[in-house]
Amino acid sequence: MSGRSTVGGKSAIVGIGTTEFARQIGRPEEVTALEAIRSALEDAGLNPKDVDGVFQVEGQTGEPWDVAHRLGVENLRAFSTTGGGGGAAAGPVVWAATAVAGGLCEVAVAYRARNRGSMQRPWAQSPARPTDRRAFDLPYGLVAPAQQIALTARRYLYESGAPEDCFARVAVAQRDHATRNPRAVFRDPITVEDVLESRMISDPLHLLECCPETDGACAVVVTSVERARDLAQAPAVIAGVAQGTGHRHTLMTNLQAPDPLVWPGASAAQDLYAMAGLTPGDVDVALLYDMFTPVTLYNLESYGFCGRGEAGHFVAEGGIDGVDAKLPVNTHGGNMSEGFLHGFNHVLEGVRQIRGSSTGQVANVDVALVGAAPVVPTSSFLLTR
Amino acid sequence: MGQSAMIDVRPMPAVTELSEPYWSGTRRGELMLQHCVDCENPQFPPEVSCTHCGSASLNWQRASGRARLYSWTIAHPPLLPYFAARAPWPVVAVELEEGVRMVSQLVGLEVEDYEFDMPLVADFEKVDEEVTLVVFRPAESK
Numbered sequence: 001m002s003g004r005s006t007v008g009g010k011s012a013i014v015g016i017g018t019t020e021f022a023r024q025i026g027r028p029e030e031v032t033a034l035e036a037i038r039s040a041l042e043d044a045g046l047n048p049k050d051v052d053g054v055f056q057v058e059g060q061t062g063e064p065w066d067v068a069h070r071l072g073v074e075n076l077r078a079f080s081t082t083g084g085g086g087g088a089a090a091g092p093v094v095w096a097a098t099a100v101a102g103g104l105c106e107v108a109v110a111y112r113a114r115n116r117g118s119m120q121r122p123w124a125q126s127p128a129r130p131t132d133r134r135a136f137d138l139p140y141g142l143v144a145p146a147q148q149i150a151l152t153a154r155r156y157l158y159e160s161g162a163p164e165d166c167f168a169r170v171a172v173a174q175r176d177h178a179t180r181n182p183r184a185v186f187r188d189p190i191t192v193e194d195v196l197e198s199r200m201i202s203d204p205l206h207l208l209e210c211c212p213e214t215d216g217a218c219a220v221v222v223t224s225v226e227r228a229r230d231l232a233q234a235p236a237v238i239a240g241v242a243q244g245t246g247h248r249h250t251l252m253t254n255l256q257a258p259d260p261l262v263w264p265g266a267s268a269a270q271d272l273y274a275m276a277g278l279t280p281g282d283v284d285v286a287l288l289y290d291m292f293t294p295v296t297l298y299n300l301e302s303y304g305f306c307g308r309g310e311a312g313h314f315v316a317e318g319g320i321d322g323v324d325a326k327l328p329v330n331t332h333g334g335n336m337s338e339g340f341l342h343g344f345n346h347v348l349e350g351v352r353q354i355r356g357s358s359t360g361q362v363a364n365v366d367v368a369l370v371g372a373a374p375v376v377p378t379s380s381f382l383l384t385r
Numbered sequence: 386m387g388q389s390a391m392i393d394v395r396p397m398p399a400v401t402e403l404s405e406p407y408w409s410g411t412r413r414g415e416l417m418l419q420h421c422v423d424c425e426n427p428q429f430p431p432e433v434s435c436t437h438c439g440s441a442s443l444n445w446q447r448a449s450g451r452a453r454l455y456s457w458t459i460a461h462p463p464l465l466p467y468f469a470a471r472a473p474w475p476v477v478a479v480e481l482e483e484g485v486r487m488v489s490q491l492v493g494l495e496v497e498d499y500e501f502d503m504p505l506v507a508d509f510e511k512v513d514e515e516v517t518l519v520v521f522r523p524a525e526s527k
């Protein structure tokens with residue numbers, strides 16, 4: 001792909017909004033979505049009637065046009081719903097930026113509302129007689145995402161020779177950030193011992209290496225860099241966006257890929273850096289999807305911060321510990337400790353880092369990377385000042 | 386988005402038009418793989434076209450059954466009730482000699498003795514008249 005993109009650097013995130021995060025929020029997704037969107041518009045100094053684009057992640061109640069209707073939008077010029085589960089976390093921003101840069105709309109909202117704290121997990125609905133690909137997994141007891149990720153995680157430890165506790169170090173580093181974040185669902189500090197002594201979920205993954213289910217909603221407002229200059233907040237310029245799958249990708253186990261430990265995120269990363277004209281070395285802080293601890297490592301390698309098999313060693317050596325780490329990661333606490341907004345909370349944290357307003361603020365942030373789940377069809381973007 | 390009860394049986398494949406050659410193969414004690422007529426690559430699980438080159442021309446060929454242990458996990462509750470009652474439940478991924486990987490189980494070996502890349506051979510576990518699952522056992526013990 002050529003670096004001469006018409007999307008990179010043409011739009012900016014100008015507003016962010018969120019509800020509280022809770023195990024049970026007590027309000028439906030249609031309501032929390034609007035709360036987050038109104039809050040993001042207010043943050044930007046814009047009105048609901050200014051909105052002409054709505055972009056969302058799949059798997060929530062209500063369509064983009066329902067949201068537009070409820071906001072009183074006169075004409076919804078651009079809308080889409082991004083698929084890919086956790087891989088879609090950055091997707092609505094990818095498409096909002098693309099639509100704004102392409103002139104399809106001028107003020108776009110991108111959002112995720114997710115009430116999962118009180119819901120049964122999707123795997124619990126597994127059919128007795130699967131007709132699809134699951135026919136080859138479910139009979140053997142490979143049912144839940146934790147087990148799917150555990151399969152590659154165990155292989156990862158073997159191939160990389162990384163210390164067994166490298167995954168636990170991710171949970172500890174992220175929790176440390178969450179202790180300073182009043183929005184976080186989990187704020188008590190934890191140690192590597194706490195993680196390794198927590199209940200085994202799917203060997204080698206312990207309970208504290210799996211993110212909880214959370215209720216809440218997050219939204220951002222995207223507009224052109226020209227319009228952004230006149231608004232309330234310093235813009236977080238969207239320098240590059242990408243999606244990707246890689247070749248022969250078959251969701252979380254990735255078993256049919258040439259190398260199952262090279263993930264869709266690695267394909268998205270190449271296009272992302274090319275569009276932005278940036279390299280991994282330019283990134284000051286990374287907000288990386290983390291539904292299980294190994295996924296943070298997979299993201300570190302996918303986005304070029306570490307070579308293949310090096311992320312476990314990097315983390316074990318303290319590479320992501322604290323705001324002055326070699327690479328500060330998930331300074332809000334991530335899905336695992338702030339709350340599981342399916343990675344959309346990482347989008348907001350990326351903007352805070354560019355603005356200088358995070359509770360885990362990194363010094364002198366010029367470039368922030370937001371990466372969705374790299375282990376499924378994925379998405380990502382780069383923010384600059 | 387209901388809270389319907391989890392199935393209490395062990396999930397078993399619904400044999401479809403696409404997967405029938407695979408499941409009739411396991412009933413005969415043969416591990417069958419789709420191959421592309423145009424690019425000759427094998428693939429698994431069955432698909433309606435070649436995932437290497439997009440060709441619609443596929444046939445079925447018998448695999449050698451030789452494999453190596455790619456990885457494994459040991460699942461603990463919460464699980465579907467059938468597996469929860471039998472937990473901890475080991476699940477493996479194997480890489481066939483032909484290059485494709487599949488999820489399965491090891492028989493004839495305790496979890497403590499699993500080793501990465503150890504040689505395995507396919508074996509067949511009859512569940513009922515319709516379904517026979519492919520499992521793997523250590524190559525030397527056959």
Ligand SMILES: [Zn+2]
Nearest residue numbers: 421424435438
């Ligand atoms: Zn082919």
